[in-house]
Amino acid sequence: MARVMATATCTAFHGVLEGSGERVGQGLLWERVGFLARLSRELTGALVASRWDEDSLDVLDAGVDERGEALPSKGWMAMRRLNWPQDVTPPAGVYVSDRVRRGAEEYAARTLRLALHRRTIVTAVLATWPADPRRRTEAEWTALRKLLPAGVSGAEIRNRTRQVRAYVAEHGKLPAGLCALEGPPQVAPLVLLAAMDRQQVTLARVDAATAQLRVKLPLNAVPARGRDWAWHVIDIRLPATVSADAVLHTPTLRPTGAGRIAVDLPHSRPAPATKASGHTVAVGFDWGVNTLLTGILGRLTGKKQTRRVLTDGRPLVFDASAALHRLRGHREHLAAKRDHYRALADGLGAPHLAWGEHLDRARVLEVEHERVCARIRHLNATLARAAARWAVDQAAALGASVVYLEDLTNLEARGHRRGNARLSGQVRGTVADAIRHLGARAGIAVVTVPARGTSKLCPGCLGKLTHHPAPDRLAERGWKWAHCTGCGLSMDRDHAAARRIVSRGLLAQTHTTTDRTTHTRTIRTTVDGTVTLVRRPKKTTRRLRRRRQAGTAPPRPDRPKTTPGKGRPTPSRPTGPRHQNAPHTARSQVPGSKTSRRMPDVRTVPATTPTGMVQRPAGHGTQAPAAFRPVPGHGVPAHTRVEEGLLPPGRRRLSRRTCRRRTRAAERTGFHHLHATQVHPLTPRIGPPDGNRTRPRRARKAQKPQAHTEF
Numbered sequence: 001m002a003r004v005m006a007t008a009t010c011t012a013f014h015g016v017l018e019g020s021g022e023r024v025g026q027g028l029l030w031e032r033v034g035f036l037a038r039l040s041r042e043l044t045g046a047l048v049a050s051r052w053d054e055d056s057l058d059v060l061d062a063g064v065d066e067r068g069e070a071l072p073s074k075g076w077m078a079m080r081r082l083n084w085p086q087d088v089t090p091p092a093g094v095y096v097s098d099r100v101r102r103g104a105e106e107y108a109a110r111t112l113r114l115a116l117h118r119r120t121i122v123t124a125v126l127a128t129w130p131a132d133p134r135r136r137t138e139a140e141w142t143a144l145r146k147l148l149p150a151g152v153s154g155a156e157i158r159n160r161t162r163q164v165r166a167y168v169a170e171h172g173k174l175p176a177g178l179c180a181l182e183g184p185p186q187v188a189p190l191v192l193l194a195a196m197d198r199q200q201v202t203l204a205r206v207d208a209a210t211a212q213l214r215v216k217l218p219l220n221a222v223p224a225r226g227r228d229w230a231w232h233v234i235d236i237r238l239p240a241t242v243s244a245d246a247v248l249h250t251p252t253l254r255p256t257g258a259g260r261i262a263v264d265l266p267h268s269r270p271a272p273a274t275k276a277s278g279h280t281v282a283v284g285f286d287w288g289v290n291t292l293l294t295g296i297l298g299r300l301t302g303k304k305q306t307r308r309v310l311t312d313g314r315p316l317v318f319d320a321s322a323a324l325h326r327l328r329g330h331r332e333h334l335a336a337k338r339d340h341y342r343a344l345a346d347g348l349g350a351p352h353l354a355w356g357e358h359l360d361r362a363r364v365l366e367v368e369h370e371r372v373c374a375r376i377r378h379l380n381a382t383l384a385r386a387a388a389r390w391a392v393d394q395a396a397a398l399g400a401s402v403v404y405l406e407d408l409t410n411l412e413a414r415g416h417r418r419g420n421a422r423l424s425g426q427v428r429g430t431v432a433d434a435i436r437h438l439g440a441r442a443g444i445a446v447v448t449v450p451a452r453g454t455s456k457l458c459p460g461c462l463g464k465l466t467h468h469p470a471p472d473r474l475a476e477r478g479w480k481w482a483h484c485t486g487c488g489l490s491m492d493r494d495h496a497a498a499r500r501i502v503s504r505g506l507l508a509q510t511h512t513t514t515d516r517t518t519h520t521r522t523i524r525t526t527v528d529g530t531v532t533l534v535r536r537p538k539k540t541t542r543r544l545r546r547r548r549q550a551g552t553a554p555p556r557p558d559r560p561k562t563t564p565g566k567g568r569p570t571p572s573r574p575t576g577p578r579h580q581n582a583p584h585t586a587r588s589q590v591p592g593s594k595t596s597r598r599m600p601d602v603r604t605v606p607a608t609t610p611t612g613m614v615q616r617p618a619g620h621g622t623q624a625p626a627a628f629r630p631v632p633g634h635g636v637p638a639h640t641r642v643e644e645g646l647l648p649p650g651r652r653r654l655s656r657r658t659c660r661r662r663t664r665a666a667e668r669t670g671f672h673h674l675h676a677t678q679v680h681p682l683t684p685r686i687g688p689p690d691g692n693r694t695r696p697r698r699a700r701k702a703q704k705p706q707a708h709t710e711f
Contacts, residue, residue, distance in 0.1 A: 075109025284502025
């Protein structure tokens, strides 16, 4: 068993003073948390700025103190071992306890240790500075890779190269190091409570949905003595993602600009351990342009040289990014108009009458641009959670023990190609992190594989693919549809890439590497192999079809409906050979006629009696209204249907199937325009069995010699 660590962002709405029991509202609590956050930021910023030099970073990178002993892993203890906080004191006349200083020193140590990674990359880039920074040669790349630690992506190298190139263009020389290349890092106003003890903060869980935080906060902006600090008891409402068996850890307080107190609450829970190799069933996902995620199931069979990957060919598709693409286009349009008005104002100058008018319009567009950006961030987070939940559910339902993702950390938009620009703007990193977290909770490993060439070669024969707009337009060049002239493969581009991804992961799983700090698993060795398409067992297919039909069938009544005034049940209709020729008015209006066995037992229209009364057909009620119940699939009671004539002109009522599909998608993910493959539990046993048993079990039994007993 292992433990999975996660962070849930909660909100503190109010608190209570522990001594007097006085209620502290959200506004006053936000103000007092802001006092503590600003004090911590001042102390942290001063400590980081005082040690932002190459010598201090060398000491911190070495990991030993003056006596040659290893520095502690806790940041505030390492700072005090080096005697660095002595140069930083709180403002004059402000009383700050030792626990608050611990939090500021821990924040400073984390900030400086994060800078060590950037410093290593910058040092390697400066030591192997190429003749042409825009394009390195093979020898220059080899020399650079030797100096870099394992796991550094090409995007990090490219970004640091651009940063150094901008410095050279401005100063005419190479920088001496990271401290000369950039200034001290900026710190955010937050309170890191993890470095404080019980004399400053305590955390206790009240029940499954509530936790109680006790923290000592300043009562004013300049606390002059210890009496200006008071204990505040804050009730935190835990989200549903924090399970009942989770262990809560000391949180971090962040006062936001909107007047909200964000509580970043870390929690851990036990989870089954995952392995890096030894997988036989996997699901591979491709970051597509047509859809957000396109997956396929793969199964590894055979041993050593006879290994091959099988798939049932069932594509797994998830896409709900239509609203995001629309909002991104609207954001770019607002930014273009804002820049246009600013350019007009700069060209006219201050004395012109329209100068202020253009600036006012630019400010209005800037506010709208910020609102659209906030909406995009919210949708990105929601989409990432929905996509990750769907991907892990698909892997668990199909019996997969590993999920292989395409590594697109180096992808960026170049030139005027809108495909890469649209793909690079998606939430790949957020979705990948969410899949790793949910996969760890479900006991499913998540590994990234190389992305180069996944859409270039055919998964069936490893021949070169040609891309076209559609399957019936193979004479034109495009990007949506893939076609192989060698084996005749013709399918969606993302579907073919997903087959290649799951093949690379299963065939090269022995080359999986695990990062010690982030625990992310990556495969950097490319092993290409073909993917064979096999059919699923017929029994499993029939069971899936029947389950789908049962889910779409109308609901059956729980019990027969009652008729007012009816005191006894309807007698059963006589059956048998002797009753076939007997006349029965309820069966037919013609006496002596035979009733066919195919005649339905339930009438679908009311029958009129000789007295003019309407007889109720079986299963229908003419007087008592039908029971009001939710429509299956919607989850909520359906409203009264609006007649066609009452609808506004130009609008038509949507079909029941469309409404049901949209409502199901909105309930499950929050997106109305959702295109996702439903999760069906299917057996991963596809194709022939493992080993040398390539024949069915019945064939082996038929060919097995029978044992004869002699009497």
